[in-house]
Amino acid sequence: MKLRIGAAEPALADALGLPLDTKADFVLEHAAGRLQLRDTRDAAPGPLYVDFSSHDAARRRDAGRRLPLARAAGVKVDVRPSVLDATAGLGRDAYTLAALGCRVTALERSALFAALLRDGLDRAGSDIQLVLGDSCEYMASLPGADRPDVVYLDPMFPERRKTAAVKKEMQYMQELLGEDDATALFAAARNCARQRVVVKRPVHAPELAPPNHAFEGKTVRFDVYLTGS
Known part of the structure; x- marks a missing residue:
């Protein structure tokens, strides 16, 4: 239905x-x-919105360069890479990288989720550039001088069996967005990134390809693919 x-x-x-x-x-x-x-349906989860003032957002921001995400993106004391988040969703990782000093562009294919993210960014006073559109087309259109140091991917994969571990936001995204074409995104990202592609995966999930490096958290893993272009 x-x-x-x-x-x-x-x-x-x-x-x-x-x-x-x-x-x-x-x-x-x-x-x-x-x-x-x-x-509005029966037994529905609570409303979905973007809130960068939440405890989780503050904790991630304060953890700084110790975060596996920051290490995977190449953030260092004197290095703040430019980042293109090609699967922005609700912007949590983009916001964390921007809070660490990276210049971040966030791409979102859904007008609905882009509107939610725009509202959250505006309320937070963030300078993240938000772009609505197809990520593969956008990456292919960038001239060499505008290509980012890092392309970040957190692709939606086929829906998992529903359990209590599936967070509210993931339930919304699985129902309304469906899966990404991870293969196409990955290929476009490798052609676009000047230095590296970072792919976020569940910690025990298979790799898209053998990575150069991997940084693990408790539940997720960041696979790093160096491009050197």
């Missing part, structure tokens, strides 16, 4: 091309000073 997505306000409906419908399966609305997506 096709899911229905609606907007609670005329301005949102016009901006995103959504019907004005508060009875849809998912409703985009402003509430509590933020833009949020609410699942």
Whole structure:
């Protein structure tokens, strides 16, 4: 059954091309000073929104260069690479890298999720550049002088069996976005990145290809592919 997505306000409906419908399966609305997506179905999780003032965001920011993400991206005391996050989603990793001093461009293919991320970035006063569009096309279009040092990928893979371990945001993304073409993204990223491609994977998941380096956290792994271009 096709899911229905609606907007609670005329301005949102016009901006995103959504019907004005508060009875849809998912409703985009402003509430509590933020833009949020609410699942109206029975036994639904709470609303989805972007909040970079949360405890988790602060913890990741304060951990700084010790984070496996920062080490994988090549962040050092005197090195702050430019980063293209080609699978931005809700922007958590992009925001962490920007907080560490990296110049970050975030790409998101879904207008709905880009709107949620834009709202969160604006409320946080972030200078991350957000681009709505197809990541493979965007990377292929970049002239040599504009190519980033690092391309970061956190691709959506086929839906996992639903368990309590699947977070609320992942439930929303699996239902509304579906999987990415990880193979195409990876190929485009390797042609685009000046220095390296970083791929985020569950810690025990197979690699897309044998990496040059890997940095593990408790639940995820960052595979690093040096491009040297």
